[in-house]
Amino acid sequence: MTARLLGLAFASADALVEIDAKGSVAFALGAGPATGQDVAALWTGKPLANFLHEGGATVVQALLATKPGARSPATQILIAAGPDRVRRASLRAFILPQLAPAISCSISYEGPAIAVADIETPPLVEAEGFLIDAARVIEGNPGLSLAFLDVRGLEDLAGDVAERMHRRIEATLQSAAAQGSTAAQITPQRFAVLRPSGDTRDLAAEIVEAGRAEGVAIGAEAFSSNVPQGSDTLCVLRAMRYAIEGCLKDGGLANPQIAFSDSLKRTFRDAEAFRSVVKSREFQVHYQPIVHLASRSVHHFEALARFSSNNGPADAIRMAEELDLIESFDLAVAEKVLKRMRAPGAGLLKMAVNVSGASLGDDSYVENLLRMTAGAPAERKRLIVEVTETSALADIEAANRRLASLREAGIKVCIDDFGAGATSYDYLRKLTVDAVKIDGSLVRDIEKDELTRNMLRSTVELCRSMKLETIAEMIETEGVATELKALGVEYGQGWLFGRAEAEPRTQLASAAPVRRRGAVEAWG
Secondary structure (H helix, E strand, C coil): CHHHHHHHHHHCCCEEEEECCCCEEEEEEEECCCCCCEHHHHHCCCEHHHHECCCHHHHHHHHHCCCCCCECCCEEEEEECCCCEEEEEEEEEECCHHHCCCEEEEEEEEEEEEEHHHCCCCCCECHHHHHHHHHHHHCCCCCEEEEEEEEECHHHCCHHHHHHHHHHHHHHHHHHCCCCCCEEECCCCEEEEEEECCCCCCHHHHHHHHHHHCCCCCEEEEEEEEECCCCCHHHHHHHHHHHHHHHHCCCCCCCHHHHHHHHHHHHHHHHHHHHHHHHHCCCEEEEEEEEECCCCCEEEEEEEEECCCCCCCHHHHHHHHHCCCHHHHHHHHHHHHHHHHCCCCCCCCCEEEEECHHHHHCCHHHHHHHHHCCCCHHHHCCEEEEECCCCCCCCHHHHHHHHHHHHHCCCEEEEEEECCCCCHHHHHHHCCCCEEEECHHHHCCCCCCHHHHHHHHHHHHHHHHCCCEEEECCCCCHHHHHHHHHHCCCEEECCCCCCCECCCCCCCCCCCCCCCCCCCCCCC
């Protein structure tokens, strides 16, 4: 009895029951699910499954698999609390050495008893909601696995049968989900759930049995991949995203559990390599000229990171944003650019550096950039920060306050990729900036698409009314440059004027200038 009382206290539970090898309650101690009930008098000598609402036999089967020295993850259950009433509870299984091989189960009640008719199964979520839940659950919770469930034959069901079958799948997956998480429907036939890795329930068999209960023949297959303990949560989520998105492409992945495992390994490897490259500064910065369209003189340069001689950093940037590595990279690029600006013979070169929206999520980026330029305030007037849309600003008002600090110090701010994403006009409305860079996807169609030309005209007029400078990127032909100039765009960037090179080139090799080549204008 002393061991049992200690076990009850250790578990901080409302009730403690012991089950034998057949799943019957050999001993019980504590409160029952309804007020005034004694769990010992209520359950002793009877199968535990009799008192669990839906899936009781499966839950007990999982409990019987508990190994000595192990403590099972919490399982969410519904316990009968009287005629047509149930009570939510959390159940854990463990084996007390003094009482082995009996399996002890701690039960903690959650909330009051409710009518069976009032039970609400949380709906299945979409992929994005599932990843949000997973982010919350993975952190600090070892022993999880990502499980996929394929159900065949659902597409042949209709009406009430289809609805009831779907509810049964929801209930099964939600009951298997790790505490605090939920389940998702990825495709019409594929589902995903984050569950305790020690859970031995056969979800596929349960779904097939549920189909028989509804009088329909369906097939099911479940497979899972463990989430490694001690893993970087963001790396795990990126791997999950890869596997889930793969399920949505062209009929889906045949083996998403393999995709998840492979993606997880690759993500860890890539993340560590990226950290190493940033820390050692083993990347290059190339400089692409941005010219005044009227004079064809170089106005400033955009600094573009290069991880190899041939490839841009788009994939690495997306990974860094997802894994929360982007701020250190943005600052490393700025550091290299400032070093180049201070090099002998640099003159009054002006540079634009990119900053991800993710880097503006707190004060750190702005504080570090201002600290890096504190010794030479004049340099700030030769610097422009381009806010990219690759990662949306989580708090746009806070980001605006941070950008205001840069502008007050003399650093100009530009909205990059304007027109490429849904947030462009929101940025323009809520951020106080100096310039707008028009995305190349609009620029390249200006000669052949009247609608695009009208959109650009409206954008330029709007920017002019707000006293904002305009820059167009991806200019590759004289015809496009002429059209943009006629619309009132002030500055241009693209292969017509020069590609990104390891050294800033102020002498352009493009068409004849109106003014002296090589002139580097003031910001104006």
